[in-house]
Amino acid sequence: MNRLPAELIVEIIHTIEHQPTLAGAAQVCKLWNSLATPLLYRIPKFGSSLSFQSFLRTVSENSTLGDIVREVDLLSSPWPRWLVVDSQTITTLGKGCPQLTYLDLEGCTALRDKGIVSLAENCPGLQYLSLSECDKVSDEGMLAIATHCIQLRILELKAMPMVSDLSVEELALNCTFLESVALAGTRVTDRSVTELIERAQRLAYLDLSLCYNVVDLDKIMEEKPEHLEIVIDTMPTGSADWEETDWEGDDWDGEWDGEWDEDEDGMDFENDEGWPNVHFSVDLDI
Template identity: 25%
Template sequence: MSRRKTQTEESAPLIDAELEIPSLTASHSSSESLFSSMSDDEGRDLINTLPPELIMKIMSFLDVVSLCRCAQVSKAWYSLALDGSNWQRVDLFNFQRDVTDEVVEGLAHRCRGFLRVLNLDGCRSVETHSIVRLAKSCNLIQELILKGCVKVTDRALKYIANNCPNLQLLDLSEGPVVTDRGCAYLSKGVQTLHHLYLAWCTSITTIGLRSICSSCRELRSLNLKGCDQLDADALKSIGMHCPRLQRLNLAHCSFVVDSSVTAIANGCHALEYLCLSQCGSITGHSLKSLGLNCPELRTLEVAECSFLADEGFIFLSEHCPKLTHMDLEECELITDETLRAFSTNCPSLQQLSLSYCHSITDSGIARLAHPSSATGSLRVLELDNCPQITDDSVSTFMDMPSLERVELYDCIQISRDTVTRLQEERPQLIVHIYFPPTILPEAGVPPRRRRCRCCNCVVL
């Protein structure tokens, strides 16, 4: 008991600094209601009658805010609420503007080996030295989210790699100062990494990605969105060294070509999610490679891939029957033939985006809604800016009982009356559409005359 008291007293300055976060200490209404429920009719504190182990168990269900408020009740509650065992999962996303290095160091000092998950998403004030201390103190951490921590450098990754051997998830997205050197540190120290997010880490090149893929062969998820310093050879290393990969995001990677997708498909047969949006160079050959090698594929996002056409999607649907989500926005070459293939081959399809697919017509939508269609589980359908979609499609939605939301922005042939009738028949169906106001000119009012500023002549 004396040992716990000594540790609490030593960590008090750092904990007090954390409790000064305004968003954590501004309101006490919820804690007051909690405290009042723990008193009997005579005002006695019932919680003090419980064994310390049971009190700790109760507090283990509280979130960060509640624990910090409990710590302000009394010295006894302070000791119990701030015990490291209650701080195994800490999410500071909602307090990102208030989180400083002092707060992170306070957490590291208190939690030590208890901390398993820490979310610092958007905490832009956090710097390398506090992450270094965190890595040294909390060496059993399993998930660390540093997304948007723009001041965290490769030095922090060195200490994470050397001190956190159990790390399974690391999010470094939007880290502009993370380089290939940081990737090299990770490849040597955290080879059991399962989930790695490097979106918009624009300083990472092919060298860094190769070092990670060659060592971290247990990767399940990899996000490389916006990493424009990579090249096609970098993606080949993914196919060679990451056979268990299930989720891959390559959006906004302009270097992706058909040979890159083929290399990934040949090596990553367990792939379930693939995002290739804004990879404008890929063609139907990529879809055929995925169809031949990735039978577990469930989600495919290929928005703005303008070279993809019906042939590729028909082949994919025939070989990937587990597809549930398809984003085909601005794939302008596809026609109703793609929808006919989906209606025949994709019984699990739940969400389909066809926005800006100008060749889609009412016939294709009717095929999706046909009683014999395999797409009976479709819940979300996006048709923004599809100029050939008319009121006939809106009427068809009444025959799609599983449909929960439909997007119809800028579908110029759809009338307000038909949408109103649909909403009356299907009040639970969410319909997103915009009708511009119609303002008629006032009768008998002549147009206003304007004068040229140069010659002062009247302009009609």
């Protein structure tokens, strides 16, 4: 294997998409580790909640690996993230992966403001953030995002009824790089929407579906810049019900207890592989 040209080894490593195979490749030798580790950790994928928990432990213990991570997409994960991902989980993720630029937490309904505040403080380089359907996150969490994550370009806040003008006005003031914002199903009014359009000069897409407190939409549409697309039909009527819904029962506090039944019918808990916490002392060009 050592006789193979370095260029060929690079090509071989870069064709590997299967995460466990990449993890195995990282254990072969120093050269393979230096090539496989950035691919493994830069955009990690999690086949189960156990894999995700193993990943969190690894980046918590090894800052070199955590610094490689750039993108985490929990929306595409095949396990029930809404039961597993709470404020403590996101706090651990933010502290362990401070270089995150992309984070999709859509549907993580156990999240609370405490976790979002910690995330904002630890990951100021976020450029893409989706909190859609994280309906317990309020202006408190979003104000922290607006204060710390000023490089945001895409922000998804669909079906978040506790987000109001206070959040959007602060985003308009600080996050001047915003290009796409989804506010569908929030409590924003004409005031903050107008300010966002005026201040965010790069804004090209704005979703105001089911924003019932925006009353003069015709005026907003008439005065908006030509390059800005405003949509009002991305959510079906009735999907932004402001009534409180007790999904978990009166005794549930919104935080996962750290235990999960792996034998739950209908769930696929394969790929429970651990994340390798072995990293040779080599310079990584990532």
